[in-house]
Amino acid sequence: MPERKVITGNHAAAYACKSAGVEVVAAYPITPQSPVVEKISEFVESGELPNTQFVCVESEQSAISAVIAASQMGCRVFTASSANGLAYMYELLCWAAGSRLPIVMCIATRALGAPWSVWTDHQDAFSVRDVGFMQQFVESNQETYDTVLMSYRVAEDPRVYLPAFVSYDGYILSHTTMSVQIEDDDKVREFLPPLKHHLNLTDFDNVHSVNPVTPPGLTIRPEGNTPGYYEFRYSMQKAHEYSIEIVEEVAKEFGEKFGRYYGNGIYKSYQADDAEVLIFAVASVASESRGVVDTLRNEGLKVGLISLKLYRPFPIEHLRKAFSKAKLVVVFDRDVGYGVEGILCAELKTALYAAENRPKIRGFVVGLGGRDITADQLIGGVKLAVQEQEIPEVEKNTHVEFIGVHLEELGFKKEEF
Amino acid sequence: MIEIIFWGRGGMGAVTAGKILSDAAILSENYPHVSTFPSFGTERRGAPILAFCRISDEPIWVRSHIQKADYAIVLDETVFGDNVITRIKDGGALILNTFKCPEDIRKEYGIDPAKITVVTADLTQIAFDLNLTNQENQPIVNTSVLGVLAQSSLKINIGDATQAIINMFGEGQKTDLNIKAAEQAAKTAQVDEVKV
Amino acid sequence: MVRTKQDDAFEKNVARTILASMQTPAVGEAGNTGEWRTMRPILHNDLCIVVKSGKPTCHLCWMYCPEITVSREIPPVFNYTYCKGCGICATECPTKAIEMVPEKEAPSCEGNEGGEF
Numbered sequence: 238m239p240e241r242k243v244i245t246g247n248h249a250a251a252y253a254c255k256s257a258g259v260e261v262v263a264a265y266p267i268t269p270q271s272p273v274v275e276k277i278s279e280f281v282e283s284g285e286l287p288n289t290q291f292v293c294v295e296s297e298q299s300a301i302s303a304v305i306a307a308s309q310m311g312c313r314v315f316t317a318s319s320a321n322g323l324a325y326m327y328e329l330l331c332w333a334a335g336s337r338l339p340i341v342m343c344i345a346t347r348a349l350g351a352p353w354s355v356w357t358d359h360q361d362a363f364s365v366r367d368v369g370f371m372q373q374f375v376e377s378n379q380e381t382y383d384t385v386l387m388s389y390r391v392a393e394d395p396r397v398y399l400p401a402f403v404s405y406d407g408y409i410l411s412h413t414t415m416s417v418q419i420e421d422d423d424k425v426r427e428f429l430p431p432l433k434h435h436l437n438l439t440d441f442d443n444v445h446s447v448n449p450v451t452p453p454g455l456t457i458r459p460e461g462n463t464p465g466y467y468e469f470r471y472s473m474q475k476a477h478e479y480s481i482e483i484v485e486e487v488a489k490e491f492g493e494k495f496g497r498y499y500g501n502g503i504y505k506s507y508q509a510d511d512a513e514v515l516i517f518a519v520a521s522v523a524s525e526s527r528g529v530v531d532t533l534r535n536e537g538l539k540v541g542l543i544s545l546k547l548y549r550p551f552p553i554e555h556l557r558k559a560f561s562k563a564k565l566v567v568v569f570d571r572d573v574g575y576g577v578e579g580i581l582c583a584e585l586k587t588a589l590y591a592a593e594n595r596p597k598i599r600g601f602v603v604g605l606g607g608r609d610i611t612a613d614q615l616i617g618g619v620k621l622a623v624q625e626q627e628i629p630e631v632e633k634n635t636h637v638e639f640i641g642v643h644l645e646e647l648g649f650k651k652e653e654f
Numbered sequence: 655m656i657e658i659i660f661w662g663r664g665g666m667g668a669v670t671a672g673k674i675l676s677d678a679a680i681l682s683e684n685y686p687h688v689s690t691f692p693s694f695g696t697e698r699r700g701a702p703i704l705a706f707c708r709i710s711d712e713p714i715w716v717r718s719h720i721q722k723a724d725y726a727i728v729l730d731e732t733v734f735g736d737n738v739i740t741r742i743k744d745g746g747a748l749i750l751n752t753f754k755c756p757e758d759i760r761k762e763y764g765i766d767p768a769k770i771t772v773v774t775a776d777l778t779q780i781a782f783d784l785n786l787t788n789q790e791n792q793p794i795v796n797t798s799v800l801g802v803l804a805q806s807s808l809k810i811n812i813g814d815a816t817q818a819i820i821n822m823f824g825e826g827q828k829t830d831l832n833i834k835a836a837e838q839a840a841k842t843a844q845v846d847e848v849k850v
Numbered sequence: 851m852v853r854t855k856q857d858d859a860f861e862k863n864v865a866r867t868i869l870a871s872m873q874t875p876a877v878g879e880a881g882n883t884g885e886w887r888t889m890r891p892i893l894h895n896d897l898c899i900v901v902k903s904g905k906p907t908c909h910l911c912w913m914y915c916p917e918i919t920v921s922r923e924i925p926p927v928f929n930y931t932y933c934k935g936c937g938i939c940a941t942e943c944p945t946k947a948i949e950m951v952p953e954k955e956a957p958s959c960e961g962n963e964g965g966e967f
């Protein structure tokens with residue numbers, strides 16, 4: 238019987254690992270991720286996960302190393318981290334992706350130091366966008382649970398074999414208690430059968446030499462030529478490109494089996510069909526925007542929301558379709574590409590550059606370092622963008638706009654200039 | 655959607671109270687959607703903290719802090735003041751852990767009886783009477799307050815609350831004490847006569 | 851809004867101020883932490899080793915206080931502005947000379963008990 242539990246986002250991720258029957262878990266604690274692995278270690282201790290090895294490590298770098306090694310032995314593995322811990326993993330993340338290991342990892346998003354902060358923003362998750370992992374953002378604890386399961390299924394698909402991140406907001410989801418349906422192990426097993434890995438270094442009949450020094454060119458040899466680095470990376474990019482349809486397929490199958498759908502598995506839309514103005518955001522910012530859409534609709538503005546779920550690979554085709562009727566898109570970023578603009582905003586602009594309909598795009602940065610994002614701030618942003626959509630100078634502005642910065646209180650006064 | 659804010663101090667279990675309440679809300683079958691979270695941060699023992707709880711019969715998408723609450727629950731009188739009163743909706747209720755009576759609180763802080771119902775309960779005394787304390791001999795008041803809430807217009811009864819307490823702590827002597835405290839709090843809570 | 855020269859000048863000023871220089875350590879960063887107290891430590895001079903010996907001898911309360919709110923005087927003095935009432939001093943005192951007493955006063959009137967709202 239499926240069980241309804243009132244649990245935090247971190248525990249939802251841990252329960253997903255339990256349902257998925259992960260075999261090796263290694264992680265190093267960091268706020269706000271710690272409770273995920275604490276819960277998994279409880280499961281291991283109590284015997285609820287009898288076939289799981291919990292590896293105690295001394296750092297995040299070791300955690301991901303242990304997980305990579307275990308994955309190369311053919312195990313289903315899990316780890317999780319946040320912010321500075323995630324940054325410490327960076328080198329090995331590239332290693333995991335380059336080896337095409339189906340690792341699933343959770344990021345409880347948190348602002349990167351300095352200054353030191355334990356609160357949420359999406360900077361850490363976006364900072365690892367180019368390592369080669371797939372990446373999904375979620376809006377609720379149930380979605381965390383479901384997305385971890387779906388990510389395993391996609392990552393382990395022989396057509397994909399790519400590691401995957403599941404990112405949920407630190408505190409806002411990681412420490413927030415919500416009702417989550419935990420599915421039956423047997424039913425999950427039907428959806429997510431035991432891992433059949435492309436790699437198993439314990440299988441001595443099938444000798445591999447994984448990741449030796451790989452020269453720029455091919456290695457020509459009598460037994461058969463081996464690929465150069467370039468071919469490896471070409472194949473990885475193509476794996477990303479062609480995984481989008483598999484993400485969609487898996488999301489559909491998940492929905493049919495468990496009755497829960499998250500849009501089309503790529504993005505979730507809310508009141509978007511007839512919308513002239515669309516909000517584009519991920520995770521907590523997107524869920525907060527849902528109320529904003531309702532409020533603005535009551536005021537007569539035709540507003541809708543596109544909440545991006547699959548961030549890597551970036552679903553360009555889907556987004557072109559999603560924004561094919563919009564006149565104006567307002568992007569709220571809980572992150573900055575320092576020296577450019579909000580990362581999501583920049584990427585959306587890139588995606589829509591060759592689209593038939595090119596809506597105006599206005600980006601705002603909100604809620605860095607856990608600054609509470611209120612509906613009023615988002616409403617203000619949308620209204621401002623609507624008001625000024627016809628002003629060319631605004632459109633050409635290269636300065637990034639932040640909402641909710643308190644400078645007056647720090648003694649900076651505009652009148653003085 | 656019903657919004658509840660708990661005020662307390664680090665270590666008093668305000669966040670746990672919110673969790674138990676959300677479990678009770680689910681158990682009551684009147685509120686299938688819940689969202690409970692602390693004010694987040696580098697929580698320290700003794701520091702004033704907030705916990706937020708939203709319960710609803712519709713999915714909850716709001717993720718920001720609760721600005722104005724339907725129910726404001728104050729576990730420690732020393733954190734109570736205008737900062738609390740200004741965050742209660744009109745028609746909302748204030749539940750305060752104090753030995754004082756609602757009338758005194760109303761007079762002391764100038765609370766408009768037409769807007770806010772004041773409820774007081776001496777949860778600290780109940781805890782000491784039942785010997786319901788933690789290792790540091792501090793009274794446990796976060797479970798008994800749920801008994802007071804069960805008296806409110808929330809569609810959560812004392813049975814749901816006690817079951818949620820059992821779900822949280824498991825069966826045992828200490829859990830029984832918590833339930834006893836909740837029942838006693840429900841009986842002894844003082845509600846001001848002005849009905850809203 | 852269309853950007854003006856004033857916007858540029860203002861933003862440049864913010865950009866060229868190193869905000870880190872505005873972060874400084876301070877006494878009572880967490881405010882008046884004495885307000886956190888539910889129990890107050892009281893010293894019984896007749897039991898206190900320091901008082902009885904008249905010398906700075908024991909002073910375990912001073913040593914163990916995590917908030918530096920017990921002085922190293924004869925007798926030791928509590929700083930109630932910052933004492934959080936954690937009770938560590940009372941626990942550590944070898945002669946039980948420190949007692950933790952509740953902060954509250956006595957009730958003043960009766961109300962409508964067990965009512966619904």
